[in-house]
Amino acid sequence: MxxxxxxxxxxxxxxxxxxxxxxxxxxxxxxxxxxxxxxxxxxxxxxxxxxxxxxxxxxxxxxxxxxxxxxxxxxxxxxxxxxxxxxxxxxxxxxxxxxxxxxxxxxAAWAEHRFGAGRGGDSTALITIGTGIGGGLVVDNRLLVGRHGLGGQLGHIPRVTGGHPCACGADGCWEQYASGSALRAEARRRNWRPGPITGEEVLSAAVHGDPAAVRLIEWVSGHLAHGLTTIAAFLDPGEVVLGGGLGSDKRFVEYVRAALDAFHPSPSRGPVTVVGAELGxxxxxxxxxxxxxxxxxxxxx
Ligand SMILES: [Zn+2]
CATH class of the missing domain: 3.30.420.40 (ATPase, nucleotide binding domain)
Structure with a gap:
């Protein structure tokens, strides 16, 4: 069928x-x-x-x-x-x-839950990191949609009170600190390099030992890890699935894992673990x- x-x-x-x-x-x-x-x-x-x-x-x-x-x-x-x-x-x-x-x-979250990196579990959090932060939540084998169909729009979790303005109209949303666009904006604020910058360039420079690029990747990974820990606290999904251009880059995932290690894990739930999305x-x-x-x-x- x-x-x-x-x-x-x-x-x-x-x-x-x-x-x-x-x-x-x-x-x-x-x-x-x-x-x-x-x-x-x-x-x-x-x-x-x-x-x-x-x-x-x-x-x-x-x-x-x-x-x-x-x-x-x-x-x-x-x-x-x-x-x-x-x-x-x-x-x-x-x-x-x-x-x-x-x-x-x-x-996409439903697909990863059923057939991808979340298969076999009851709940799946898919976080796609690209221009913004997208993704969705499957909770106890049901897609979380909420009253207006906007449930699971995780990029707009409040992250910094009075922080950078977001296109949604609020200030300090998570995607202003933990997305590819956030990484580029922060690199410009720090005058990391003149001219147009991609998140991939910053990541490659960090992997090759550029100290300023390492600090930028640690900045974005730290904000990402904080939000992932928040999601794990209310969903207890087992693993969090990362997707999107930056999120599916194995080099970036290693930085995220290192940032997650900095959080003291819940003794009952254990540390937050991340895996890459599988369905592309x-x-x-x-x-x-x-x-x-x-x-x-x-x-x-
Ligand atoms: Zn927002």
Whole structure:
């Protein structure tokens, strides 16, 4: 039994048929041709083309945006120009199938929980470290979505009172101290090097012994480790799964482990341990398809 997963990203739409073991078949990738109705019809045509080759029962679609947990309406997906878009209902009516719609970060967390680095456990915290901090939480085998579908948006955990302003409107959020962008901003504040800087450059310089770069990586790892310890305190997930460009870099993970060692571990829970995400670019497609198969399309959970 295969389910269809569709992952609408910023520039590409990925899709594939996913089996009960989480393996992807007929993987496809297309550039997003346009916002609004253009994107909707592109997703619809893509689903129809998969349906023509295999009798799919369940369809899941994930996207970077907020999804109302009760109505499953896409509350806001700015890059697609969708506001209050009844995507699951419209696709379901056209395709005569149940369609499940979810936020892409939540779907990635679900995929890692079921088939990736979190498999076999009851709870999984996925923290993706890139431009910001993304990810999601699976608690006792349920995806945590909260009242507004914004549960598990961990980048906006308060980290520093009165700290750096965040795009969300608050000050001092975790992602202003522990993301790739935070690392670049701090490197500029410290005049580490003239010109544009990437987090990868700072990390490579640190690994090669540049003392200022080491201090920068220890700064960002320390803030990351503090937040991971906070998450472990309320979730007790066993391991925390790290993903994203910086988070999946083994050299960076070693710095994070060293920073975590600086915290005195809870005697009952033990030290916080981190592992790398395993599913990479397919996590959205896998999570979309498996959530659809698990919750059965647009029916309420
Ligand atoms: Zn914020």
């Amino acid at each position: 295969l389910s269809l997963g569709i992952d609408i990203g910023g520039t590409k739409i990925a899709s594939g048929l996913v089996d009960a073991a989480g393996a992807v078949h007929e993987a496809r990738s297309h550039l997003v041709e346009g916002p609004a109705e253009t994107a909707f019809h592109q997703v619809l045509d893509l689903a129809r083309s998969h349906l023509a080759s295999y009798p799919i029962q369940h369809i899941g679609v994930v996207l970077p945006g907020g999804v109302d947990p009760k109505t499953r309406v896409v509350a806001s997906a700015p890059h697609l120009g969708w506001t209050d878009m009844p995507l699951a209902q419209r696709l379901g009516a056209e395709l005569n199938r149940g369609v499940h719609v979810e936020n892409d970060a939540n779907a 670019i397919h996590s959205g497609v896998i999570g979309a398809a498996d959530l659809a198969a698990t919750v059965g399309g647009s029916a309420p959970r």
